[in-house]
Amino acid sequence: MRWTVLESPIGEFSVATDGAAVRGAHFGRVEGAADEPVDAVSTQAAAELRAYFAGELTDFTVPLAAPRGSDFERAVWAAMTRIPYGETLTYGEVARDVGEAGAARAVGVACNRNPIPVLVPCHRIVGAGGKLVGFGGGLDRKVKLLELEAGVALRRAWSGG
Incomplete structure (x- = not known):
């Protein structure tokens, strides 16, 4: 899993991808996060998040991994x-x-x-x-x-x- 960080109106926001889907997101910078997208999924996630924060996108289409939980x-x-x-x-x-x-x-x-x-x-x-x-x-x-x-x-x- 690789993290990418982007600037946003709510501060730095990090997104984790595995090459196939977004697996996590975190408010702030995750240690070791790249400043540029590291794969096609992180490129799509960063673009969609930037569009969301700009008020241009209301529905995300980037693939999300099924999270672990109860x-x-x-x-x-x-x-x-x-x-x-x-x-x-x-x-x-x-x-x-x-x-x-x-x-x-x-x-x-x-x-x-x-x-x-x-x-x-x-x-x-x-x-x-x-x-x-x-x-x-x-x-x-x-x-x-x-x-x-x-x-x-x-x-x-x-x-x-």
Whole structure:
């Protein structure tokens, strides 16, 4: 697995690839990360992330490796990928969506263990009533990601496309 780091509005952001898929992402620079993409997948991931951060991309197409985790965690991570760009769900709503209505806290733990943040959008999950709570990358990054998506979604809605 090789790491590539790129600059973004939320600071340095590192992406790990294995030549076939993205296997991980990390807020900040991972030691030993390359400053330029190291393979075709990291080239695609970097391009898509740059377009996402520029407000030009709303859906990632770069291949993602199936992350390791419990059945529950994998169900939560899959649910995250179904939250539309520019929208949020609460931890409780995701718990209900994965068939564990009383597991809102466990959803929070699964979010914290998400190995591919941003590409698997754990930032789109919020506390009850829309409260901004918990984020492995820090709440300041969560706010920036949600503001980016909300702004793009509004501009697209107002422009009809």
